Amino acid sequence: MGPQRIVCLTEEPTEVLYALGEQDRIVGISGFTVRPAQARREKPKVSAFTSAKIGEILKLQPDFVVGFSDIQADIARELVKAGVEVWISNHRSVDGILDYVRRLGAMVGAGERANDWAEELRRGLDAIEAQAATLPRRPKVYFEEWDEPPITGIRWVAELVRIAxxxxxxxxxxxxxxxxxxxxxxxxxxxxxxxxxxLGSWCGKKFRPERVAARPGWDAIPAVRDGELHEVKSPIILQPGPAALTDGVARIAAIVQAWGARRAG
Structure with missing residues (x-):
């Protein structure tokens, strides 16, 4: 059976549970959830990323709360003190995301479906990697997840860039x-x-390539010289969940393949 009343403090558990057909277990979600769109329409929003409405969560009488990373440690502490079971995952790699899908699926009694889906996600990544092997050469990529100050990409992003x-x-x-x-x-x-x-993915705001290109000395960078500055929307790449392994990596692969085609021509 597993938990019956789940609160998801970030988007990735919501996306996983919907994909596994277990969305009826979800009683509350993060206000930052955009995938799937259906979740925003039908589930109460009870948390941000670094804060949560603890009272509202407790009113939902959850028997399981899922969050992510040390950033949500304070939220987890308050819920644990109130007697709620909490799982804070801390995966930061592509393999970690696939394992997360399997583990969450197993927790809700959908282990076989979760394993099958994880294998499907892996096959999709393998196909993209095989396509990447046809490139005339591999481009060097700078991924920026914030601009002031500049912050470089996290591990799963770097791994997806390589796969692409x-x-x-x-x-x-x-x-x-x-x-x-x-x-x-x-x-x-x-x-x-x-x-x-x-590649720019400024968490929560629009990437401005003209601002990047105007940075002192950056006109010497091949990407700036050739106009190869592209946005990857943060909801599909900056959360360690299925979106990054599907739409996120597909977007990066399309950019890299287009770059390769221009060089081949």
Missing amino acids: GGDDIFPDRAIEPLAKARILEDAAEVVRRAPDII
């Missing part, structure tokens, strides 16, 4: 789980690493 055919220019920073460790103290380091493509 590119090479993240800050692999050393991608392994850092906390955003503060991925802040670029010297933005000129991007100039020195000379990316062929710049």
Whole structure:
């Protein structure tokens, strides 16, 4: 049977449970949830990312709350003190996302369906990686998830860039789980690493390529010179859930393949 009244403090458990056909268990969601759109229409919104309406959550009488990362530690503490069972996942990689799908599915008695879906997601990634092998060469990619200060991409993003055919220019920073460790103290380091493509996904606001191109010295970057500055919408890449493994990586792959086609021509 598993838990019957689940509150999802982030989007990815909501998306997973809907995909597995277990949405009736969900009694509350994050206000930042955009996938699936149906969830926004029919589920109460009881949390942001760093804050939550603890009283409203308790009124829903949840028997299980799912959150993500140390950033939600305070929310989890309050709920645990109130006697609620809480699971805070902390996965930061593509394999971690696939394992998350399997584990959450198992918790609600949908382990077989979750395993099948995880395998389907893996096959999709393998197909994109196979297509990437046909590129004339691999572009160097700078992924920026915030602009002031510049913050580079997290691990699952760097891995998806690689699967899509590119090479993240800050692999050393991608392994850092906390955003503060991925802040670029010297933005000129991007100039020195000379990316062929710049991907922007400014969490919660529109990416402005003209602002990036206007940064001092950045006109020397191949991506700026060639106009290869592209937005990847944050809802499909910056959450460690199924969206990143489907629409997110597909968007990156399309950008990389188009870049390769222009070079091949």
